[in-house]
Amino acid sequence: MAFKEVQWLEGARRLDESALAAIYDSLSPELYAYACRLVGDTETAEDIVSETFFRFLRALGAGGGPKDHLRAYLYRIAHNLAVDHHRRRDEPLENPDLDVQRSPSAENPDEVVEHSLAQTQAREVLWRLTHKQRQVIMLKFFQGLSNEEIAAVLEKPVGAVKSLQHRGLKSMRRILENDFASTEGSP
Amino acid sequence: MSKIEDRIDQAVSDYRAGKPIKDPDLQSLLETMDMLNPLEDVPSPDLVRAQQLRQAFLKRAKETLPVSQPKLKRHKGWINIFKKERSPMFTFARILIVLAIAFGGTTATAFAAQDSLPSEALYPIKTLMEDVRLAFTSDPEAEVELLLQFSDERMEEIAALIDKGLPVPDAVATQLQTHLHSALQECTQLDDAALLQVMEQIRTRTQEQLKVLEKLGEGSSNQPEDALQLATQAMNNTRVTAEGALDDPITFRLHQGKNRSPDAPEYPDMLPADGTGDSQGPGNKGSNGKKGPGDQDATP
Numbered sequence: 001m002a003f004k005e006v007q008w009l010e011g012a013r014r015l016d017e018s019a020l021a022a023i024y025d026s027l028s029p030e031l032y033a034y035a036c037r038l039v040g041d042t043e044t045a046e047d048i049v050s051e052t053f054f055r056f057l058r059a060l061g062a063g064g065g066p067k068d069h070l071r072a073y074l075y076r077i078a079h080n081l082a083v084d085h086h087r088r089r090d091e092p093l094e095n096p097d098l099d100v101q102r103s104p105s106a107e108n109p110d111e112v113v114e115h116s117l118a119q120t121q122a123r124e125v126l127w128r129l130t131h132k133q134r135q136v137i138m139l140k141f142f143q144g145l146s147n148e149e150i151a152a153v154l155e156k157p158v159g160a161v162k163s164l165q166h167r168g169l170k171s172m173r174r175i176l177e178n179d180f181a182s183t184e185g186s187p
Numbered sequence: 188m189s190k191i192e193d194r195i196d197q198a199v200s201d202y203r204a205g206k207p208i209k210d211p212d213l214q215s216l217l218e219t220m221d222m223l224n225p226l227e228d229v230p231s232p233d234l235v236r237a238q239q240l241r242q243a244f245l246k247r248a249k250e251t252l253p254v255s256q257p258k259l260k261r262h263k264g265w266i267n268i269f270k271k272e273r274s275p276m277f278t279f280a281r282i283l284i285v286l287a288i289a290f291g292g293t294t295a296t297a298f299a300a301q302d303s304l305p306s307e308a309l310y311p312i313k314t315l316m317e318d319v320r321l322a323f324t325s326d327p328e329a330e331v332e333l334l335l336q337f338s339d340e341r342m343e344e345i346a347a348l349i350d351k352g353l354p355v356p357d358a359v360a361t362q363l364q365t366h367l368h369s370a371l372q373e374c375t376q377l378d379d380a381a382l383l384q385v386m387e388q389i390r391t392r393t394q395e396q397l398k399v400l401e402k403l404g405e406g407s408s409n410q411p412e413d414a415l416q417l418a419t420q421a422m423n424n425t426r427v428t429a430e431g432a433l434d435d436p437i438t439f440r441l442h443q444g445k446n447r448s449p450d451a452p453e454y455p456d457m458l459p460a461d462g463t464g465d466s467q468g469p470g471n472k473g474s475n476g477k478k479g480p481g482d483q484d485a486t487p
Contacts, residue, residue: 015248015251017245017248017249020244020245020248021241021245024241024244024245025241028237028241032229032232032237033229036229036230037226037229042230042232042233043233043236045232046232046233046236046237046240049240050240050243050244053244054244054247057244057247057248057251058251060251061251083391083392083395084388084391086395087390087391087392087394087395088391115225115228118222118225119225119226121222121225122222122223122224122225122226123226125222125223126223128398128399128402130342130343130346130399131339131342131343131395132339132343133346137223140199141203141220141223142223142226142227147196156301156302157301157302159192159302160301160302162192162193162195162196163192163302163347164343165192165195165196165199166191166192166195166196167346167347167350169195169199169216169217169219169220170216170350171346171350172219172220172222173215173216173219175402176219176222178405
């Protein structure tokens with residue numbers, strides 16, 4: 001664990017405001033990006049980040065919270081909240097909100113729609129993976145976490161992370177081949 | 188861990204760094220990652236709202252008081268060591284240590300076992316460790332969470348076995364069923380607010396797992412169907428029970444009580460009338476009035 005994280009955690013356990021603010025400022029942007037990629041909705045992603053930090057605070061207030069691996073701990077909460085949100089939605093991927101999913105670079109409305117559909121498809125594939133496969137793929141590919149950090153999030157050995165990565169990629173390929181091959185080329 | 192997983196891990200790192208992948212097999216696998224590229228772009232958050240949420244967090248932090256620590260902690264360590272009566276868990280822990288040593292290692296063995304599959308030699312250690320973790324957990328909410336974690340683990344194992352083209356032993360599905368059943372039973376120990384929260388989680392979690400099982404079933408034509416059917420059935424029953432609990436927690440408590448007799452009727456109003464059927468509240472109509480051990484939390 002990084003020295004900075006150790007110091008933050010020490011401060012957080014004392015409910016030191018500056019330590020908590022530093023943790024929030026440093027980690028909330030990446031947690032927001034993570035949640036946003038999973039749920040595809042900025043407002044929900046913000047809510048997930050907010051709830052993640054409140055739960056962290058509640059745990060600290062009760063004398064609990066992470067013993068180490070603060071970042072992993074927060075990712076774990078955020079992921080669980082995203083999963084809960086996804087499960088509560090009946091048709092999560094049918095009606096994507098094009099407004100919030102627009103690529104920053106896209107100007108052409110057709111491109112915006114195309115990009116949004118590609119995002120929807122990517123998200124649909126991700127949600128068809130098992131819980132842990134999805135976590136590994138997301139944390140590795142987008143959040144840039146190392147295998148060791150992902151192992152801390154999953155509370156599993158690094159070997160298991162590599163196995164999940166392998167299986168996740170194979171599952172993704174299978175889903176693409178079986179379910180999306182026929183729709184390729186159609187508008 | 189097999190070498191292929193190390194190779195893929197290295198290839199993933201190279202691919203992300205824009206380095207060429209020489210192995211054509213891995214190349215095609217890694218290209219599936221490209222379909223995730225559209226998710227790279229993340230819209231900016233609403234800065235005003237983000238600032239408000241930050242302020243709310245810090246305000247809450249100020250209001251949160253740290254748990255006060257007693258100046259002098261009651262000394263109780265020696266009591267546990269020297270007490271005359273050993274708990275069953277003490278014996279259990281000793282068995283575990285002996286087994287770990289018997290398997291030729293200690294912590295390393297136990298750690299390696301975490302990634303093992305039912306077809307592998309270390310798998311019994313993995314399940315034994317799960318049993319120990321469970322036995323050492325006394326808080327019902329933590330126990331439910333642990334049981335749900337274990338059911339997730341069984342699902343991962345089923346997925347891994349199918350992925351490797353190996354048959355899924357019935358025992359894995361049976362274990363999954365047992366974890367889910369025990370989780371439901373343990374939920375009866377929770378207070379109403381916690382029960383509803385956990386049931387909501389179980390309902391949504393099982394819905395998702397059912398989709399995964401359906402997908403696994405489609406992609407495993409050479410797989411004996413028994414294990415998958417049993418897993419699907421267990422998952423579905425749990426989902427239905429969780430939905431029932433959300434509608435009527437009291438009846439759920441009556442049905443799932445830990446010491447409920449296996450031949451007890453499915454519904455309370457199917458009990459034979461014995462003249463003592465004084466109703467104690469909603470969901471308890473027709474009850475014989477006897478309060479079972481599992482019903483202790485029915486009235487909050």
